[in-house]
Amino acid sequence: MPAPTRFPPLTALSLFALLGLLQSLIWMALAFYLGAQCSWMALVLAVTATLSLRLGGMVPGRPRMLWAAGLTAIGVAWTSWGIVVLQMGVTMGVRPQESAVKMGWHLAKTLFLLANTPxxxxxxALAVVGAAIASR
Known part of the structure; x- marks a missing residue:
């Protein structure tokens, strides 16, 4: 096991980047296939953030809590953007890459607010807070 450090080592961040990207792509595909937001997948992303920082050798405490919550929030934002882009692209009849370039912040925010339930x-929110609590 590597020596604990105050900041996440590159291996922990690389592990989260790879696994988080894979999980976000699975989340987007699942949301598209089921026609729902599948927000429960955020909890899986939170577990990934927590485990990658723990196994990466980051020192327990407030910095690791903040890193886990931040990585989970970034993953949730990235996936939410991807779901909106994918749905809008299919609706408009363009590829997701074209939809991502053309979609503005205001439209993405409006679609996100309309698609999600309480x-x-x-x-x-539980995923972000749970990642912070689980990684302490």
């Missing part, structure tokens, strides 16, 4: 918001 349960979705609760699960997204």
């Amino acid at each position: 349960l979705d918001y609760a699960l997204l």
Whole structure:
């Protein structure tokens, strides 16, 4: 096991980047296939953030809590953007890459707010807070 450090080592961040990207792609595909937001997948992303920082050798405490919550929030934001882009691209009949370039911040925010229910918001918030608590 590597010596504990105050900041996350590159291996922990690389592990989260790879696993988080894979999980976000699975989350986007699942949301598209089921026609729902599948916000429970945020909890899986929180577990990944927590485990990657723990196994990466970061010192327990407030910095690791903040890193886990931040990585989970970034993963949730990235995936939410991807779901909106994918749904808008299919609706408009363009590829997701073209939709991502053309979609503005205001439209993405509006679609995100319209697509999510209070349960979705609760699960997204629970994932961020749960990642912080689990990584302490």
